[in-house]
Amino acid sequence: MHRIDVLDESTRLVRVESGASWGAVATALHPYGWAITSGDHGAVGVGGLATAGGIGLLGREQGLTIDRLRAADVVLADGRRLRASADEHPELFWGIRGAGFALGVVTAFEFTAGPVGLLGHARLVHDATDTAEFLQDWAAVAGSAPRDTTAFLTIGQPYGRKVIAQSTILVDSEDPGVIRDRLQPFADLAPSPAQRVGLVDYSDVVSEAGPSSPAYGEPVSRSGLLDRLTPAAARAAARLVTSGESYFFPLRAMGGAIADADPADTAFAHRSAAFQVVATGTEPDVLDRYWEPLRSQLSGLYVSFETDTRPERLAEAFPPDTLARLVALKRRYDPRNLFHDNFDLAPVL
Ligand SMILES: Cc1cc2nc3c(=O)[nH]c(=O)nc-3n(C[C@H](O)[C@H](O)[C@H](O)COP(=O)(O)OP(=O)(O)OC[C@H]3O[C@@H](n4cnc5c(N)ncnc54)[C@H](O)[C@@H]3O)c2cc1C
Known part of the structure; x- marks a missing residue:
């Protein structure tokens, strides 16, 4: 299919x-x-x-x-x-x-x-060793970019005391001047040891991983939404990143057209979120030790990327009005809870 x-x-x-x-x-x-x-x-x-x-x-x-x-x-x-x-x-x-x-x-x-036409596409590598400060500066730039520009940040495990981050930025413009204007604030954030910028098709941006790059195992991941990257959130994220316990830490910019919809329009209600954040590790207890301080700063949970599907997380994914509507739908369309494998709604039905 x-x-x-x-x-x-x-x-x-x-x-x-x-x-x-x-x-x-x-x-x-x-x-x-x-x-x-x-x-x-x-x-x-x-x-x-x-x-x-x-x-x-x-x-x-x-x-x-x-x-x-x-x-x-x-x-x-x-x-x-x-x-x-x-x-x-x-x-x-x-x-x-x-x-x-x-x-x-x-x-x-x-x-x-x-x-869409051709798009400006950039991968900028940043020295993010001053991690909390870098995250706050990056969030300020990505969150205030015009709508034609969306940026994702990825941070891996630190190299000794060095933290390296990579921005992936898409600019919907074919004009080199516009693309340069959109990218410059990101390039100015921190020393940037490597940069690649080009004009691409959207299909190049999301091109499939080939059979030579399979993924194995069952990662543990936590997935949250942030209305703002506050200094406290940036400090908590920095502690998580520098702990080395998260091998993959993406921060995705939201806002713009995402915030145009009313929270009641769709069962995804977190329209005020400015960023989506993920931490991926191997041991739930260890990852949670570093995720908890960040969790207290979150405005919600994005169900994709979250491997902790316990019922208590439902309230983070769905605000009360949304959850009540969802429960009513569930009673109408799936009263025997056939679809329980992902987040299980049974405890609230
Ligand atoms: C490498 C990678 C990059 C990613 N990047 C992003 C990103 O940039 N932005 C983003 O938003 N997400 C991203 N994701 C997360 C992605 O949204 C989820 O992993 C999503 O569940 C993948 O859908 P799938 O159909 O491939 O997975 P599956 O494992 O097939 O499905 C996951 C779950 O979704 C539900 N589901 C799947 N298909 C259906 C269906 N047809 N009808 C009803 N329910 C269904 C089921 O509950 C199922 O268990 C990424 C994931 C990976 C692995």
């Missing part, structure tokens, strides 16, 4: 079956000069990301992936198939956009793609 079909060229309406990868979607839409904002990695599947949120490198311009969704074909727990959209089963359509994992199996999505 990985077909990708253009339904209507004049409205850029695209039907994507849920087994497609985001790399395949980007490649299929490239000849039309279109893109649907997705994650940063082409091997990620359409199904999970498009039912959770979808925080991507065109996010500040296009919103979340779920904001591009116009309709979904769903198989319900009782085997019924139906189509959910703003006009057909609208409450289910609301729930699928942020909590699809609990409500049914989406077999196909209809999205409105956005027009």
Whole structure:
């Protein structure tokens, strides 16, 4: 189930079956000069990301992936198939956009793609050894960038006392002057030992990982949303990074078009979040020791990337009004809780 079909060229309406990868979607839409904002990695599947949120490198311009969704074909727990959209089963359509994992199996999505030309793409390596200060400065630049610019930061394990960070920045412009203007504040943040800037297609940005780069094992990860990167949050994140216990620490800029939607529009309600943050490690207890101080600064939880799916985390993922609507939907469409493998809603049903 990985077909990708253009339904209507004049409205850029695209039907994507849920087994497609985001790399395949980007490649299929490239000849039309279109893109649907997705994650940063082409091997990620359409199904999970498009039912959770979808925080991507065109996010500040296009919103979340779920904001591009116009309709979904769903198989319900009782085997019924139906189509959910703003006009057909609208409450289910609301729930699928942020909590699809609990409500049914989406077999196909209809999205409105956005027009894109060549994009300015940069990878800037930064010396982030003054980690807390660097994080705050980076957040100030990424959070105040124009909507045509979305930046993701990744920090790995420290090298001795050195912390190296990498910004991946996408600028929706073909104009070298505009691209330079958008990138300069990032380049000025800290000494930058390596930089690569070019004009690319969106499909190049999310190109699939080949068979030579498999992923093994079961990582432990924590996933949060931040309305602001406060000094306390930056200090907690710096302690986590310099501890060496997180081998992969991404900070993704949100805001822009993501914040245009009302929190009640979709089951992903955290529209005020300016950043999404993830820490990935190997031992839950060890990672949590460093994550807890950061957690106290979070405004919510993004269900993708979170491996702690205990019921007490539900309240972080879904504010009270959202959770109440979700519970009502669950009682209506999955009263026997068939879909419990991800975050299990049983304790609140
Ligand atoms: C390398 C990498 C990079 C990533 N980058 C980003 C990023 O930039 N932005 C971002 O937002 N996320 C990102 N993610 C997280 C991604 O959104 C989740 O991992 C997502 O669950 C992947 O979807 P999948 O279909 O590939 O996974 P799966 O493992 O197939 O699905 C995960 C869960 O989603 C639910 N689900 C999957 N398909 C369906 C369906 N058709 N109907 C209903 N529920 C379904 C199920 O509960 C399932 O257990 C990244 C993940 C990886 C591994």
